[in-house]
Amino acid sequence: MVIHDFKQEATDLYNDLVRVRRDLHRHPELGFQETRTAGIVAETLTGLGLEVQAGVGQTGVVALLEGARPGPTVLLRFDMDALPIQEESAHEYVSLNPGVMHACGHDGHVAMGLGLARIFARRQADMAGSLKFLFQPAEEGLGGALAVMADGALENPRPDVALAMHLWSPVHLGQARVVEGPAMASSSVFTITVEGKGGHGAAPHLATDPIIAAAHVVVALQSIVSRNTDPHSSVVVSIGEFSAGTTFNVIPERAVLKGTVRSYDTATHRMVYRRILEMATNVAAAFGCVATMETVAIVASVNNAPEPTAVVRAAAEGVLGAENILEHRTMAAEDMGFILQEIPGCYFFVGCSNGSPTTHHAHHHPQFDFDERAMVNGVAIMAEAAARYVMD
Numbered sequence: 001m002v003i004h005d006f007k008q009e010a011t012d013l014y015n016d017l018v019r020v021r022r023d024l025h026r027h028p029e030l031g032f033q034e035t036r037t038a039g040i041v042a043e044t045l046t047g048l049g050l051e052v053q054a055g056v057g058q059t060g061v062v063a064l065l066e067g068a069r070p071g072p073t074v075l076l077r078f079d080m081d082a083l084p085i086q087e088e089s090a091h092e093y094v095s096l097n098p099g100v101m102h103a104c105g106h107d108g109h110v111a112m113g114l115g116l117a118r119i120f121a122r123r124q125a126d127m128a129g130s131l132k133f134l135f136q137p138a139e140e141g142l143g144g145a146l147a148v149m150a151d152g153a154l155e156n157p158r159p160d161v162a163l164a165m166h167l168w169s170p171v172h173l174g175q176a177r178v179v180e181g182p183a184m185a186s187s188s189v190f191t192i193t194v195e196g197k198g199g200h201g202a203a204p205h206l207a208t209d210p211i212i213a214a215a216h217v218v219v220a221l222q223s224i225v226s227r228n229t230d231p232h233s234s235v236v237v238s239i240g241e242f243s244a245g246t247t248f249n250v251i252p253e254r255a256v257l258k259g260t261v262r263s264y265d266t267a268t269h270r271m272v273y274r275r276i277l278e279m280a281t282n283v284a285a286a287f288g289c290v291a292t293m294e295t296v297a298i299v300a301s302v303n304n305a306p307e308p309t310a311v312v313r314a315a316a317e318g319v320l321g322a323e324n325i326l327e328h329r330t331m332a333a334e335d336m337g338f339i340l341q342e343i344p345g346c347y348f349f350v351g352c353s354n355g356s357p358t359t360h361h362a363h364h365h366p367q368f369d370f371d372e373r374a375m376v377n378g379v380a381i382m383a384e385a386a387a388r389y390v391m392d
């Protein structure tokens with residue numbers, strides 16, 4: 001097998017990656033509003049000679065790099081959106097957009113995607129197959145993956161394999177995490193807390209019983225599937241946990257319900273959660289109680305297929321050394337899960353913290369930042385993996 005020195009080439013791109021990333025960091029844009037970002041992406045890719053389609057799924061960009069010879073099509077997907085967070089860092093590339101911040105690292109993802117386009121645009125003549133670059137809008141819970149898919153991003157040509165990555169602050173610079181099977185959760189979990197007023201079981205008129213209220217909430221929720229959802233769509237609403245009280249003769253202060261929603265489409269899922277909240281608050285209020293709800297995001301699980309995962313693992317081992325490739329699953333969610341339901345692929349994590357406190361903040365923290373050298377590793381790994389499909 002030919003060894004491509006992508007590590008050196010990615011290292012040579014370092015200044016460019018930093019320049020692009022910092023510019024995007026200064027000018028973050030929320031989901032489906034990434035017009036400036038998409039403009040930069042489209043202009044850069046057009047300049048590299050790629051066939052570019054803008055406005056995919058509103059603000060997404062798709063670009064095809066066709067090799068000189070036929071072969072597989074590999075989708076390389078990068079998300080572009082920022083978050084509604086006020087940045088609290090003091091570095092020189094701090095967000096200029098009040099209340100909006102690249103707090104998840106998607107600025108780095110876009111920079112890496114453009115770096116990869118640069119690397120492969122030079123190699124078009126040596127490629128057997130195509131790379132399809134997808135710059136996706138609105139990953140942060142707004143349905144960007146579904147939007148680009150509905151707009152045909154996975155057709156003409158349909159990719160044979162899909163690759164994506166996330167800079168990941170829980171992982172140290174120089175390491176990566178690659179795991180076969182579910183890598184990120186299909187998370188649609190809710191917790192309803194019903195607050196009442198505790199008292200003696202023999203004097204219920206002096207208390208406000210949250211158990212009675214919560215019991216009615218459980219029953220009411222079962223009408224959502226039968227009365228609110230389209231009979232053609234499959235939906236499940238289940239309560240799996242009901243906890244309240246400590247003994248037989250005390251009315252407790254609160255009852256807690258935990259449950260899950262399963263469905264096949266995002267719009268239905270959102271509607272179901274809206275109805276759960278309406279029912280829980282209004283039914284609880286009817287019994288003099290107060291209900292609150294917490295939910296965890298709603299996406300398909302990220303499921304890594306065996307063969308592409310083996311390819312990515314080999315690529316990552318080549319770039320970082322086998323001892324630095326760790327198995328990893330996370331309960332965080334990613335709408336790449338929707339793409340991986342259609343196209344076999346691998347989603348992996350690139351370590352980006354370096355021991356200094358500024359790079360150890362959790363994703364979505366108002367001081368989130370990463371070691372920019374991680375972008376070199378991400379580009380090198382993805383280039384190596386893609387090359388295994390489209391180069392000899």
Ligand SMILES: [Zn+2]
Pocket residue numbers: 103104140363364
């Ligand atoms: Zn995020």
Ligand SMILES: [Zn+2]
Pocket residue numbers: 104105106139166
């Ligand atoms: Zn993210």
